[in-house]
Amino acid sequence: MSQQTYRKPVPTPSPETKRYWEGCKNHELWLPYCRSCERFFFYPRDFCPRCFSWDVEWRRSKGRGKLYSFAIHYRVWHPAWAAEVPYVTALVELDEGVRLYTNLVDVDADPKKIRCDLPVEVVFEDVSEEISLPKFRPLDSRS
Amino acid sequence: MSPAARRSAPAAADLKEKRELFRKVAVVGVDECDEIGIVPHKSVLQLHAEAARNALADAGIDKSEVDAVLTCSAGWASSLQVAEYLGITPSYTDSTAVGGSSFVIHVEHAAAAIAAGICNVALITHGETGHSNRFRQGAGRPGLDPWFPAPQFEAPYHVGGAPTNYALACMRHMHEYGTTHEQLAEIAVATRKWAQLNPKAMMREPLTMEDVLSSRWITYPFHLYDCCLVTDAGGAVVVTSAERARDCRKSPVWVLGSGEATTHQSISQMPDLTQTPARHSGARAFSMAGVRPEEIDVVEVYDSFTYTALVTLEELGFCAKGEGGPFVSGQRTAPGGDLPMNTHGGGLSYTHPGMYGIFLIIEAVRQLRAECGERQVPGAKLALVNGTGGVLSSTGTLILGAD
Numbered sequence: 001m002s003q004q005t006y007r008k009p010v011p012t013p014s015p016e017t018k019r020y021w022e023g024c025k026n027h028e029l030w031l032p033y034c035r036s037c038e039r040f041f042f043y044p045r046d047f048c049p050r051c052f053s054w055d056v057e058w059r060r061s062k063g064r065g066k067l068y069s070f071a072i073h074y075r076v077w078h079p080a081w082a083a084e085v086p087y088v089t090a091l092v093e094l095d096e097g098v099r100l101y102t103n104l105v106d107v108d109a110d111p112k113k114i115r116c117d118l119p120v121e122v123v124f125e126d127v128s129e130e131i132s133l134p135k136f137r138p139l140d141s142r143s
Numbered sequence: 144m145s146p147a148a149r150r151s152a153p154a155a156a157d158l159k160e161k162r163e164l165f166r167k168v169a170v171v172g173v174d175e176c177d178e179i180g181i182v183p184h185k186s187v188l189q190l191h192a193e194a195a196r197n198a199l200a201d202a203g204i205d206k207s208e209v210d211a212v213l214t215c216s217a218g219w220a221s222s223l224q225v226a227e228y229l230g231i232t233p234s235y236t237d238s239t240a241v242g243g244s245s246f247v248i249h250v251e252h253a254a255a256a257i258a259a260g261i262c263n264v265a266l267i268t269h270g271e272t273g274h275s276n277r278f279r280q281g282a283g284r285p286g287l288d289p290w291f292p293a294p295q296f297e298a299p300y301h302v303g304g305a306p307t308n309y310a311l312a313c314m315r316h317m318h319e320y321g322t323t324h325e326q327l328a329e330i331a332v333a334t335r336k337w338a339q340l341n342p343k344a345m346m347r348e349p350l351t352m353e354d355v356l357s358s359r360w361i362t363y364p365f366h367l368y369d370c371c372l373v374t375d376a377g378g379a380v381v382v383t384s385a386e387r388a389r390d391c392r393k394s395p396v397w398v399l400g401s402g403e404a405t406t407h408q409s410i411s412q413m414p415d416l417t418q419t420p421a422r423h424s425g426a427r428a429f430s431m432a433g434v435r436p437e438e439i440d441v442v443e444v445y446d447s448f449t450y451t452a453l454v455t456l457e458e459l460g461f462c463a464k465g466e467g468g469p470f471v472s473g474q475r476t477a478p479g480g481d482l483p484m485n486t487h488g489g490g491l492s493y494t495h496p497g498m499y500g501i502f503l504i505i506e507a508v509r510q511l512r513a514e515c516g517e518r519q520v521p522g523a524k525l526a527l528v529n530g531t532g533g534v535l536s537s538t539g540t541l542i543l544g545a546d
Contacts, residue, residue, distance in 0.1 A: 009298040014290035042411075043292045069318070069416055071310035072363035077303030086363075089301045091311055091411055101297045101411040111363050116318035133299050 006127050007080040013130075017044045019058050024132045027124040029061040031096060042098035063122035064139070065094035070116070072109050092120055092136050106137035161401070161431045168254040169388035169395030170543065172202025172381030173505040176270065179376035179494050180345045183275040188228050190270030190377030191217060195229055198379035203392030204264055206231065209381075211262035213249035215240035216271045216498055225268055235262040241405065242532020243445055246380070246501035247539030251401035253382040263384055270377030271496035293409055303362070305447060306370050308410040308534040310362040313450040315416035317364060319465065322453070324364065326468035328355035330449040330484075331368045331491055333477035338488025340478065340518035345372055346492040369449045371490035371499070378501035380508075396508045399525075400432025400542035410534045417465075421458035421529055421538040428527075428540035429460070436461045439542070440523040441510045442482060443503040445531040446489040452476075455529050456484075459540070483520045486510060500530030504541065511545040 013021040023030035032044045036053035040061075047054045068091040076082045086109040093099050105123065107114060120136040127133055174197035176182075176190040185193075191214065199206055212226040212233045222236035237252050239245055246269055253265035276282035287294050301307060316322050332352055338344035350368065358367035388395035404420035404427070407413045429435065436459060444459075446452040453467040461482065462470035476484035487493045487506040494502060507526035509515050528541040 009294065009302060011295040011299050012289035014295070017290075017295060043296050069311045069315040071307055071314060072360070073301065073303065073307060074360040074362065075303075077301070077307065081301070086360075087301075089307060089311070091416070099411050101300055101409070103300045116315060127299075131299075135300075 008078075008127070010128055010131050016046055020044050021131060023058075023060070024124060024134055025130060027132060029063045029122050029134055030058045031061050031094075031098060032056050033059040040096040040098045042100065061094055061096050061122075063094075065092050065120055065136075067104065067114070067116055067118040067120050067136075068093040068099055070104055070114055072111060072114075088114065090136060100134065103135045104137065105135045106141045161427070164254050164258050164401065165399060165431060166385065166397045167258040168382050168384055169397050170250070170380055170504065170508050171383050171388050171391040171393065171395055172198040172200070172204060172379075173508045174198045174201050174379060175343065175502070175505065176377035179343060180374055181274050182272065182375035183278065185272070185375070187217060187270045187272055188224070190272070190375070191225050191268045191379070192229060194270060194377040194379035195266055195268050198381050199266070201392065202381040202383075204381060204383070208264045209233065209266045211235035211237075211253060211256060211265035212268070213237040213239070213253055213265055214268045215245045216269050231266070233262070235265070241537040243447065243498040243500045244530035244532035244537045244539040245498060247504060247528055247530035247541055248403045248537070250380065250382055250398060250504065250541055251403055251539065254398050254401060257382065257384050263387060265382040267380040267382065267501065268377070269379065269498065269501040271498060272375040273373045273495070273497035274375045296411065297409060305534070306362045306365050309448050309450060310365050311410055312413070312416045312454070312535055313364055313448065316450065316454060319417055320468065322468040324356060324366070325352065326472055327369050327449040327453065328352050328366070329471045329474060330446065330452050330476060331355045333471070333474050333480065334446060334485050334489040334491045336474075336477045337486050337518055338492035340516075341487050341493055344488035344493040345374060346488070365448060365450075368491070371447050371495040372492070374494045374496050376494045376496040376502070378505050380501060380504050393512060394546060396511045397544045397546075398541060399544045400428035400430070400434070400540070402427030402431070402540045403538070405537045407536050408533060413535060417454065419454055419458045419531065419535045419538060421455050421531070421540060424538040424540040425459040425529065428542050432542040432544075434525060434542060439525050439527045440483070441486060441507065441520045441526045442484045443486070443507045443526065444484065444529040445500065445503065446485055446491050447495070447499070447531065449491070451531055451535070452484065452489070454535075455531065459527070459529060478518065486515065486518050486520060498532065500532070500539070503528045503530055507541070507543050511543060
């Protein structure tokens with residue numbers, strides 16, 4: 001999709017989140033990992049919000065998880081989404097244990113066809129030169 | 144309360160009973176602004192001022208006695224704005240702004256300050272023009288720093304109102320506990336019955352289960368009637384010491400218990416989508432008051448959505464976890480039901496300007512003073528108020544009692 005036609009909000013990477021967005025640009029999902037409690041966390045910070053250790057590193061996620069919950073939007077809340085209703089927002093719980101707010105794509109926006117705990121995998125949508133957004137699709141929707 | 148609900152309460156060691164605040168302060172004045180509903184001809188600050196005047200008159204306290212102002216909903220540093228606008232130079236201010244729970248939390252903050260001798264007469268005000276903002280240039284809430292989490296990790300996927308995130312929580316609850324659209328609709332219908340008894344309520348036409356279930360989807364799983372109103376309204380509450388309360392115009396309504404809790408800001412950070420911080424603020428309030436849910440006569444809980452009220456009843460221990468759906472069935476919360484809830488008609492049918500918590504306190508106090516006319520819960524002596532703010536992020540619980 002070209003920059004000219006993309007009207008949704010585009011994230012502005014911060015010093016703490018630059019690495020995350022760089023990974024996405026390469027269509028890789030990288031997550032912050034606490035070396036002290038040996039767990040991933042999200043969103044990115046310079047420290048672990050659990051144990052407050054600043055000994056954190058970046059590790060690549062396998063990009064798979066399950067649909068923790070979802071909502072289907074029938075109303076146009078923002079003009080940039082006007083052509084897409086109904087569309088699906090989701091909370092995905094990655095196998096690494098963290099949750100991402102995202103969109104569920106490649107799926108009928110029909111409550112009868114979506115259920116919590118559905119296995120999902122990451123796909124990337126290039127929205128600008130710098131930014132690709134991780135979104136998720138049902139694992140069984142792969143062609 | 145069922146054994147399962149009892150088990151869900153935090154361990155005693157988690158609780159600070161705050162007995163030093165027990166019955167130390169009373170709510171002595173409450174009121175709305177002169178007009179609520181659709182009020183395009185008045186500013187936010189006018190609504191604050193009218194409500195303040197009306198609540199002080201209700202208390203029989205002169206503005207010159209007010210030495211503490213607690214508020215949000217009036218822009219940056221709201222307490223400065225409201226104090227200046229009203230012509231008050233307080234010795235204590237609090238602009239705690241954590242969404243719709245704020246004003247409930249202000250009561251606990253005022254109680255602590257009064258009990259510590261920092262101030263004596265606390266004025267809590269609210270005013271919002273949630274309905275009319277859509278026609279006012281520049282009105283509403285300011286944007287966020289783009290480096291903050293939500294603009295980076297949520298806004299690219301969706302920009303929308305509160306229903307969109309509450310829906311995620313509700314969906315998970317439906318998945319885990321089998322909660323149904325019909326059970327949610329029970330709350331919308333019951334709350335409308337209360338609104339029909341309140342002349343100030345905006346929506347007073349009869350509402351049936353069928354009306355709710357056939358209304359359009361806003362955000363699945365919410366039908367239109369699962370969602371609160373968006374109105375213009377203001378309210379105010381006056382809190383003072385036990386000594387001063389004895390000389391007020393009406394009988395004091397005592398703060399017997401209070402609690403505040405916060406678990407997250409963004410919905411993606413909510414520790415468990417089916418659990419709200421009310422389990423913590425509620426447990427603290429009950430512990431401080433030394434009462435149990437089954438002793439409460441009237442319940443005023445935030446109903447931004449039918450689901451908000453349903454999950455809050457669970458979290459406060461009125462029923463076991465996950466049993467909110469069956470619990471509210473059979474119109475249990477309607478007039479004449481076992482658990483009178485949101486007796487003014489709630490955010491669903493009475494008014495909801497955006498951060499609605501102050502109206503829960505106003506109604507609880509009126510019930511305890513037996514001022515509610517047709518909708519009066521006979522003999523109400525103990526009321527529970529629970530405000531919810533953010534995206535099920537923050538709660539404030541109060542247990543209020545009449546003599």
